Amino acid sequence: MPTVEVADLKDDDFLLDVREDDEWRAGHAEGALHIPLSEFVARYGEFTEAAPQDGRVHVICRSGGRSAQVAMYLVQQGIDAVNVDGGMQVWAAEGRPVVDAKGEPGIVL
Template sequence: MPTIGVGDIADGDVLLDVREADEWEAGHAAAALHIPMSEFVARYGELTEAVSEGGRVSVICRSGGRSAQVAMYLLQQGLDAVNVDGGMAAWAAEGRPVVDDEGRPGAVV
């Protein structure tokens, strides 16, 4: 399973947040695409529309477990996908911005 650190997320990557709605609403990365793991298969088309030709998907959850499962699935579908080690907990610990749905400072739950 390819894994990267928060600092290795490239500007052209699609940051895919697979946490559930309550986690997302509490706080997320502003540029992330939110598709909860529980809805992922049904909403897969939203991701393929967001990924440019040859683009990489950096998958993130709270700590890295769910995102590893989704990244593995994406690799099996032929997409370039990586798991973000440490998830949103690592994102916040590195001082990256976390916002709520209103754009105000959020929290990782």
């Protein structure tokens, strides 16, 4: 499974967050697309509309397990996708901004 370190992500990289709604509301990376793993297949069309046509998709969850599943699925669909190693836990630990559903400072559940 292709992976990328949080430190290697750029501000304009496309980020797909596959955590559940309660996790997202508590805190997420601003600008990320949110489609929970449990809804991903049903909402795949929403993903394809938002995803870059010729760019890489960086898939993130809390620690990397769920995002690895989605990244693997996307790669099987012919999409350039990578799993973000360590997920939102590493994102927050490295001081990257985390916002809640209201745009205020958030936390990673």
